[in-house]
Amino acid sequence: MIRWIKFFCLILLLDVSGSSQGLFSYENSLQFADYLFESGQFSLASEEYERVVFLNPHDSASIGRLLESYRMQNRSELGLKRAGQLIGDRDDLPVKLFSQIYYLEMENKRFEEAEQLVKLQSNLDDTQKNLAHLGLAISQNKWNDARSYYLNHQMAEESPYYTSLGNIIQEYSSKRKKSPLLAATLSTIIPGAGKAYTGRWADGAIALVFIGSNAWQSYRGFEKDGIKSVRGWVFGAIGFGFWVGNIYGSYQTARQHNQSVMQKYHDKASDIIYYAF
Template sequence: MKFYIFLFLFVLSLNLSQAQDIYTFNKSKEFASYLFKSGQYELSAVEYERLLFVDKNSDSLKIALVNSYYKNGEVDRAVRRTESLYPSLSDFTRTMSELYLQMLILGKQFEKFDQNAVRLPINEKNRTIYELHREVLAGNWESVEAKIPQISASDHPSITGLKNLSSQAKAFKPKKPWVAVMMSAVLPGSGKFYTGNYKDGIFSLFVVGGSAFQAYRGFNKEGISSTSGWIFGALSTGFYAGNIYGSAKSAQVYNQNFWLEIDKDAENIIRSTY
């Protein structure tokens, strides 16, 4: 009789222990979810790592963990963690496939995207949109221009904004460094006016012109032996050469800044729709 009472109490204690474990696990999931929804992504990642240690096969926990790293701005880490959680592409769920491709695009891991995009289980319309996003962030605007008419604005919220950027990219006329050099060689500062750098253009004009005038005054007053003439002449020559070099550089910076702005706007558009 005592044996049966002992057995009953033992089984009861096991059941209570299991119930307590399940209760604790579910509470931890709720807490991790709260951390994620409140924007505390670093802390939610810690909680989801702990939960996955308990339940290694939960797809929902895997996705939540990767999303935590991704939302925390750790795109490369999120990609690596995804690949450790899903060693084979055949293991990817559709939701994880979508998230993985988005991270490869925003992380600009284009080679890996090209290798994996066609092998993951997503529908063709979404695959086409991701391929467009890949071309946009890779700066392949000729390819973008060819692809974008094939996609309707109703297919994805990024399309309208990307169409506008594609039009800007097509209409852009880069400033030619050699033109800026020739202009500044003829009239100091005019090459910088050509690139829209008006303040530097005015400064170059006055500095080169002012030092050249002072050199002229010195030589005109004291002849070839004028100390001030030689000093200002050397300064004027240096400023003139710097003005020419600066004009070429200004054209390059103008072009770079345009494409940096386009790239930044494109990333913001794409990121906001994921």
């Protein structure tokens, strides 16, 4: 009889432990975390992956997704911190996990660490290594470095990612930049011309109209009442303000134009790098 009672107790114990673990077991949590991640609920997913990773610290795929969910929430700083705590040894990581740490390092502007990380990997093939190097150069806006690196590392059988990244780099390098000084000079001579040069035709036209009409008003004032004309001075001052403003604005617009062209290519390149791994 005692034997039977022991047997029942064992069964009971197994069942109960099974059921209480059930929902929160490693496998189920992982499944649920993947569901949250794939349905785009990254904040909930990161909480769940934290537990998954706690239950199985060797699950590198989940660590990768945990880091990615932090990144998707724009919490790269926390992501990088967790990467430091969860991953002791940074060499020879699985490619997926490597890429997440690489992105986090770049988003935290820790370019040297990222470069170090790339050097430690032996799981990356040549294309991936080259892509990682180009990505680093571009995120630091070192376009010339990127270009010469690409030209020195062209490969016989390139992946489409690598080719299109190379194309983007070369396209940007051949793009004509606008000179801020030329824009300012043009606007000094003909109001609004500098703006037109940077591609902002409407801004230039409005500036020309504003400056022209104020100058004309001022001229009429002075013509009528001489040097004491209030109207002459008021419109003159406003017109002068618009003129100086336009010169300064043309200089700034040229700079911003170059900046935004670079940003456009930077974004295009980032899209490729973020897909490549």
